[in-house]
Amino acid sequence: MISGTMKGFYTMKTLLFSWILMVGGVSGIGANWGTQTSHPLPPSTVVQLLKDDGFQKVKLFDAEDGTMSALRNSKIEVMVGIPNDMLLTLATNVKAAEKWVSENVSSYVNDGVNIRYVAVGNEPFLQTYNGSFIQSTLPALQNIQGALIKTGLSSQVKVTVPLNADVYESKTGQPSDGEFRSDIHDLMLNIIKFLSDNGAPFTVNIYPFISLYNDPNFPVDYAFFDGTSSPVVDGSTTYNNVFDANHDTLIWALRKNGFGNLPVIVGEIGWPTDGDMNANLNFAQKFIQGFMTHISTGQGTPMRPGPIDAYIFSLIDEDEKSIQPGNFERHWGVYTFDGIPKYQLNLGMRNVGLARAKNIRYLDKKWCVFKPTISLSDANVAPSISYACANADCTSLGYKTSCGDLDAMGNISYAFNSYYQKNDQDEVACGFNNLATLTSKDPSTLTCKFVIMIETDSGLSWRLKGVGDGSVIVVYLLYMSFMFLITLF
Numbered sequence: 001m002i003s004g005t006m007k008g009f010y011t012m013k014t015l016l017f018s019w020i021l022m023v024g025g026v027s028g029i030g031a032n033w034g035t036q037t038s039h040p041l042p043p044s045t046v047v048q049l050l051k052d053d054g055f056q057k058v059k060l061f062d063a064e065d066g067t068m069s070a071l072r073n074s075k076i077e078v079m080v081g082i083p084n085d086m087l088l089t090l091a092t093n094v095k096a097a098e099k100w101v102s103e104n105v106s107s108y109v110n111d112g113v114n115i116r117y118v119a120v121g122n123e124p125f126l127q128t129y130n131g132s133f134i135q136s137t138l139p140a141l142q143n144i145q146g147a148l149i150k151t152g153l154s155s156q157v158k159v160t161v162p163l164n165a166d167v168y169e170s171k172t173g174q175p176s177d178g179e180f181r182s183d184i185h186d187l188m189l190n191i192i193k194f195l196s197d198n199g200a201p202f203t204v205n206i207y208p209f210i211s212l213y214n215d216p217n218f219p220v221d222y223a224f225f226d227g228t229s230s231p232v233v234d235g236s237t238t239y240n241n242v243f244d245a246n247h248d249t250l251i252w253a254l255r256k257n258g259f260g261n262l263p264v265i266v267g268e269i270g271w272p273t274d275g276d277m278n279a280n281l282n283f284a285q286k287f288i289q290g291f292m293t294h295i296s297t298g299q300g301t302p303m304r305p306g307p308i309d310a311y312i313f314s315l316i317d318e319d320e321k322s323i324q325p326g327n328f329e330r331h332w333g334v335y336t337f338d339g340i341p342k343y344q345l346n347l348g349m350r351n352v353g354l355a356r357a358k359n360i361r362y363l364d365k366k367w368c369v370f371k372p373t374i375s376l377s378d379a380n381v382a383p384s385i386s387y388a389c390a391n392a393d394c395t396s397l398g399y400k401t402s403c404g405d406l407d408a409m410g411n412i413s414y415a416f417n418s419y420y421q422k423n424d425q426d427e428v429a430c431g432f433n434n435l436a437t438l439t440s441k442d443p444s445t446l447t448c449k450f451v452i453m454i455e456t457d458s459g460l461s462w463r464l465k466g467v468g469d470g471s472v473i474v475v476y477l478l479y480m481s482f483m484f485l486i487t488l489f
Helices: 004-025 043-053 065-070 084-092 094-110 137-151 182-197 208-214 242-256 281-296 327-331 381-391 408-422 470-488
Strands: 026-033 057-060 077-082 115-120 158-160 162-164 168-170 178-180 202-205 232-234 237-239 264-269 308-312 367-370 436-439
Touching: 026 043, 026 077, 043 065, 057 308, 065 094, 077 084, 077 094, 084 094, 084 137, 094 115, 094 137, 115 137, 137 158, 137 182, 168 242, 178 182, 178 242, 202 242, 208 242, 237 242, 242 264, 281 308, 367 408, 381 408
Parallel strands: 026 057, 026 308, 057 077, 077 115, 115 158, 162 202, 202 264, 264 308
Antiparallel strands: 168 178, 232 237, 367 436
């Protein structure tokens, strides 16, 4: 129990933290709102979460009508995104760019959506893309800017290109040796000059977690903000955390090329909570709270003093994101898929922690599990697990993950239940060649949650193909044929 004196101390500390942020320590904190999820929360519910938590800005990856409409009259500043697969069209067709701006910027601005930025592409120069978007990014950026000028919105809505921190590097590891990647150096300078000429910011995504994930020898404490036994000394400057060092590597690269005063936005920064040994609730809370406290003073970084404009990545877990980078990709949210905060977090905008989504409706309290009478050596077990995991989400299974304590039968049950829930508890989705059965007893453990999905208006699930019951496909085809006939009359 906390004494009255200590409780008063913590209350004063929270109020002071909040006051610092409001006075100007942070140039407004934002959140990334991704929608690659099988059971999305209603957009109006998410917008209410943003408002309840005090988020002043939101960064989107596309311009879905439901999302944009929900932001109407919310006063939340919006960065609306253009997916990479649209860049070529926008780069080669001025009319297409003008149409995109008309439909996805002008119409919503006129309808009360506070759009402030258009994000042209998303990390288009990632080395894993093998140069796929090198030729189209700058022309697309130019055409979108031209369309904004034509509509008279260019002073209110600025263009930018969210870039991964891999567009710059330091051969020595010292920020002062920062320079843009040699294979895109000239292109980067052309983009930066264009941004500068149009009063637009440079947007960078910085992920200390990835540094830890990619390098087993990376000093763990250097990823956080509590000091480190392995600081980076760069001349007269000592860096005690990788965020400041990474950020200033960019600032040095900009400075060397004549753009030292270009505004910088941290488009994504966060820490996942599952899918890897270093992705857990403790580290995530420690990192994001540490980051908020770190930037709350308004001191900025050694090379860029002042408020930092940043968007936390991300708001909500997305169970349909690609896991090519790693299983952690589906667990970046500060909220679970159903709008429940994962951990205590003070963003400084309210005197309590994160709000909880209201009026969420869940499916029935039942789970699909492996039949205890079935042998683990049954020939159908392995292919059934593979199918379930390929079409649902098994990223919480593995070494030192939240469900790492499960035995073999538990792993199978988790996979089966994930598929069953993702398909809205359709009984056919709990078949698996008669290996599975339904139960009303929650199989969750202290650390491993067997989820029950929320209700959505998604209608008939398309994921049921191949479950092992051909009648489902027949029903689906009959349904689609019926709907097609309706459209003819």
